[in-house]
Amino acid sequence: MKLRYSEAFYSVQGEGKFVGVPSVFLRTFGCNFRCMNFGTGETKDRWTLHKEGKKYNDEVAELIAKDVHKTTKEFNDLPIIHTGCDTYASIYPEFKHFNKLAEVDEVVEHLLSLTPEGKWTMDNGQDIHLIMTGGEPLLAWQKLYIDLFEHPRMKDLKNVTFETNTTQPLHSEFYEYLNTQNRFEVTWSCSPKLSVSGEPWETAILPVVAHQYSTVNGSDIYFKFVVATADDFEEVTRAVEAYRERGIECPVYLMPLGGRSEEYNLNVKEVAEACMERGWRFTPRLHISLFGNAWGT
Numbered sequence: 115m116k117l118r119y120s121e122a123f124y125s126v127q128g129e130g131k132f133v134g135v136p137s138v139f140l141r142t143f144g145c146n147f148r149c150m151n152f153g154t155g156e157t158k159d160r161w162t163l164h165k166e167g168k169k170y171n172d173e174v175a176e177l178i179a180k181d182v183h184k185t186t187k188e189f190n191d192l193p194i195i196h197t198g199c200d201t202y203a204s205i206y207p208e209f210k211h212f213n214k215l216a217e218v219d220e221v222v223e224h225l226l227s228l229t230p231e232g233k234w235t236m237d238n239g240q241d242i243h244l245i246m247t248g249g250e251p252l253l254a255w256q257k258l259y260i261d262l263f264e265h266p267r268m269k270d271l272k273n274v275t276f277e278t279n280t281t282q283p284l285h286s287e288f289y290e291y292l293n294t295q296n297r298f299e300v301t302w303s304c305s306p307k308l309s310v311s312g313e314p315w316e317t318a319i320l321p322v323v324a325h326q327y328s329t330v331n332g333s334d335i336y337f338k339f340v341v342a343t344a345d346d347f348e349e350v351t352r353a354v355e356a357y358r359e360r361g362i363e364c365p366v367y368l369m370p371l372g373g374r375s376e377e378y379n380l381n382v383k384e385v386a387e388a389c390m391e392r393g394w395r396f397t398p399r400l401h402i403s404l405f406g407n408a409w410g411t
């Protein structure tokens with residue numbers, strides 16, 4: 115079995131609990147969501163795009179209409195978009211051919227080639243984190259991850275974070291594997307999608323899934339919500355309450371919407387103030403300030 119992934123890169127973690135930690139990111143292909151409303155300014159009825167039965171948000175539709183998916187040569191040359199899912203090339207089938215399809219051996223070699231010393235634990239004792247991101251990294255590759263983590267050259271890996279939309283249950287084999295391995299620490303960075311994304315609550319907020327993640331032996335879990343307006347603070351409150359009712363008490367991070375620094379700066383202060391008021395934690399998008407919105411960061 116091969117893994118389809120759009121990019122792997124070395125950067126500092128820009129969001130959440132491990133902000134600033136040098137990390138290798140593996141961005142897998144495929145997502146069960148589209149998050150078409152992000153950044154569109156839809157506020158009255160955020161699910162409009164879905165109701166219209168649209169498959170793409172306007173920017174992606176335009177790229178496809180212009181044959182950008184056929185005429186662009188390299189993944190890194192694809193345009194950055196500012197509405198909808200910012201990793202569109204990792205979710206839409208039209209862009210599948212920009213993604214690599216590789217055996218576990220090749221993936222491991224690629225990941226290690228990105229680290230400063232070709233290994234996860236450096237000679238000075240510091241370790242490089244591995245971030246499984248997407249797309250939705252738990253959608254299709256769980257069995258293959260066992261081979262990936264068990265690869266002989268992954269033995270010194272100490273920290274793995276799954277950046278997940280928290281809708282995909284762990285398959286029994288993978289759950290069992292994570293429960294019994296004690297080589298690396300697992301962190302669930304859970305980003306359930308609020309209505310600002312355009313995804314409906316019923317399919318986006320699934321406490322039973324988060325609960326399953328939280329029961330993996332020795333793992334750590336936190337929530338990270340993307341917010342755009344004051345309305346979203348109330349929705350975060352509702353969501354956190356729903357997770358608490360299912361027995362999940364963990365840190366809650368809020369992150370301002372916005373892939374471009376112009377947009378990001380719009381509501382950053384308001385988000386920080388809401389965090390101070392309600393005891394949530396603020397997470398920046400450090401990579402935006404450091405590198406702007408670019409692939410491979």
Ligand code: SF4
Nearest residue numbers: 145147148149199249
């Ligand atoms: S869940 Fe994440 S990867 Fe999937 S469409 Fe939404 S923003 Fe994109």
